Amino acid sequence: MIKLNVQEMACGGCVKSVTEAVKGVDAAAKVDASLETGEVKVESVANPEAIRTAIEEAGFPAALA
Numbered sequence: 502m503i504k505l506n507v508q509e510m511a512c513g514g515c516v517k518s519v520t521e522a523v524k525g526v527d528a529a530a531k532v533d534a535s536l537e538t539g540e541v542k543v544e545s546v547a548n549p550e551a552i553r554t555a556i557e558e559a560g561f562p563a564a565l566a
Contacts, residue, residue, distance in 0.1 A: 502543070503552060504541070504542055505540070505552070505556065505563045505566055506540060506563065507541050507562070508562060509539075510561060511536070518560070519532070519534055519556055521559070522556050522558065523541075523543055523555060525555055526551050526555045527545040527547040530547065531545070541563070550565075553565055
């Protein structure tokens with residue numbers, strides 16, 4: 502389980518963008534994003550740093566938790 506703090510998610514569209522960014526790295530990834538906490542949990546075999554980078558490239562500052 503990869504946990505990230507993504508603080509600039511403000512709506513369902515943001516969650517969709519973050520989810521699509523993660524799935525761009527690993528199409529089989531399971532993504533659970535919380536708008537309330539800004540936490541994104543990802544079940545993936547991909548490199549955590551690659552996932553963090555993809556989220557940032559989608560426009561959302563992210564940090565591995």
